[in-house]
Amino acid sequence: MVNDSRISGFYKLPREERIKKVIELTGIDEEEIQPLVDPGAVDLEVLDHMIENVIGSMTLPLGIATNFRINKKDYLIPMAIEEPSVVAAASNAARWARKCGGFTAEDTGPIMIAQIQAIEIAEPQKAKKDILGEKERLISLANEQDPILVRFGGGAKDLRVRIIDTKIGQMVITELIVDTRDAMGANAVNTMAEALAPEIELISGGRVLLRILSNLADLRLVRVKATFDKEMIGGKDAVDVMIAAWAFADADPYRCATHNKGVMNGIDAVVIATGNDFRAVEAGAHSYASVGGYSSLTKYEKDDDGNLVGSIEIPMAVGLVGGATKIHPVARACVKILGVESGLELAHVIASVGLAQNAAAMRALAVEGIQRGHMALHARNVAATAGARGEMIDKVATRLVEEKNIKVERAKEIIEELRS
Ligand code: MEV
Numbered sequence: 001m002v003n004d005s006r007i008s009g010f011y012k013l014p015r016e017e018r019i020k021k022v023i024e025l026t027g028i029d030e031e032e033i034q035p036l037v038d039p040g041a042v043d044l045e046v047l048d049h050m051i052e053n054v055i056g057s058m059t060l061p062l063g064i065a066t067n068f069r070i071n072k073k074d075y076l077i078p079m080a081i082e083e084p085s086v087v088a089a090a091s092n093a094a095r096w097a098r099k100c101g102g103f104t105a106e107d108t109g110p111i112m113i114a115q116i117q118a119i120e121i122a123e124p125q126k127a128k129k130d131i132l133g134e135k136e137r138l139i140s141l142a143n144e145q146d147p148i149l150v151r152f153g154g155g156a157k158d159l160r161v162r163i164i165d166t167k168i169g170q171m172v173i174t175e176l177i178v179d180t181r182d183a184m185g186a187n188a189v190n191t192m193a194e195a196l197a198p199e200i201e202l203i204s205g206g207r208v209l210l211r212i213l214s215n216l217a218d219l220r221l222v223r224v225k226a227t228f229d230k231e232m233i234g235g236k237d238a239v240d241v242m243i244a245a246w247a248f249a250d251a252d253p254y255r256c257a258t259h260n261k262g263v264m265n266g267i268d269a270v271v272i273a274t275g276n277d278f279r280a281v282e283a284g285a286h287s288y289a290s291v292g293g294y295s296s297l298t299k300y301e302k303d304d305d306g307n308l309v310g311s312i313e314i315p316m317a318v319g320l321v322g323g324a325t326k327i328h329p330v331a332r333a334c335v336k337i338l339g340v341e342s343g344l345e346l347a348h349v350i351a352s353v354g355l356a357q358n359a360a361a362m363r364a365l366a367v368e369g370i371q372r373g374h375m376a377l378h379a380r381n382v383a384a385t386a387g388a389r390g391e392m393i394d395k396v397a398t399r400l401v402e403e404k405n406i407k408v409e410r411a412k413e414i415i416e417e418l419r420s
Pocket of ligand 1: 083258259260261262263265361362365
């Protein structure tokens with residue numbers, strides 16, 4: 001846990017100094033952080049056992065978002081992402097929220113749904129009644145598959161049955177509701193669904209096909225709220241135009257897709273850094289946004305003082321045990337830097353970053369025009385590509401932006417000029 005995540009000028013420090021600061025503030029030891037700061041230190045043997053046909057690894061930049069305070073606790077947040085502006089934007093919005101007390105987060109518990117599909121059922125209503133009649137026995141059978149999860153207070157908690165109409169007739173879908181505690185839970189719930197399949201066939205007289213979790217994890221929601229200081233955003237008009245930007249997204253799916261993509265910029269970056277399944281989180285987010293018509297994952301309004309109040313509600317199927325989070329040394333280092341103690345705490349952090357990211361994007365678009373921010377970062381990339389290092393990067397980038405000529409060739413000329 002860090003005492004204070006507000007680090008002024010973190011971005012100006014040389015990389016080595018940033019690393020030192022993270023070590024100093026989080027207490028992570030040098031050995032633990034090594035695989036993160038030196039991709040060459042990641043043992044390929046570990047990766048070779050994660051997927052098939054491994055020949056190497058793909059390295060993404062990993063930045064630290066500063067200024068986050070969530071449920072009164074400060075965090076330095078590792079974000080793995082290839083897109084410029086994202087880490088800076090999240091840190092900025094976290095600063096606006098920090099002024100008003102930070103983010104408050106709550107959740108509905110780590111609850112996943114597993115589906116068991118039964119077809120060729122002569123009397124679906126009767127099958128439904130019969131399956132529900134055996135509910136307690138089926139839940140016990142599911143829990144026998146994972147005594148450790150049950151010992152930690154998790155396990156199957158409920159069972160429901162839905163009859164759905166499909167193009168090839170009615171199907172009976174049994175859904176097992178499972179508390180997966182600190183695990184994302186895919187393996188646990190799939191194993192439970194697997195174990196129930198023969199029983200469902202016997203009870204229903206039908207044929208069971210799919211047994212798999214649902215990524216529409218609408219029982220595993222995180223809700224985060226934050227007040228963004230109106231002066232830091234740019235005053236009353238800035239707040240008003242940001243609300244107008246949100247209202248546009250909420251009313252129009254073409255805009256909303258991009259708006260929600262911006263939310264996911266922040267979310268995916270932390271999900272990836274912590275070794276979680278970002279496809280699962282993406283699927284959950286967009287399917288949840290589509291329930292009742294595709295709409296914004298976030299909401300905005302003004303408080304009595306004219307500050308901007310933002311909130312997000314999003315499924316968040318992430319964990320701390322199992323999968324790459326425990327195996328991948330970089331993910332382990334990121335979890336250590338975050339200082340989260342449970343899967344739910346990690347989910348709170350991730351959703352808070354999503355809200356911050358969205359607020360920052362809306363301000364960039366509605367208040368300052370996103371192109372300017374993007375151009376500045378693009379210019380720094382071009383300067384670095386042309387060979388600029390250290391302080392030279394900013395000098396070259398500033399010239400490129402002033403000249404409105406952000407090209408590697410021009411950057412090389414400026415570097416020559418500055419050197420001579
Ligand atoms: C770019 O990656 C994300 C934005 O397009 C999000 C948005 O439009 O709200 C800036």
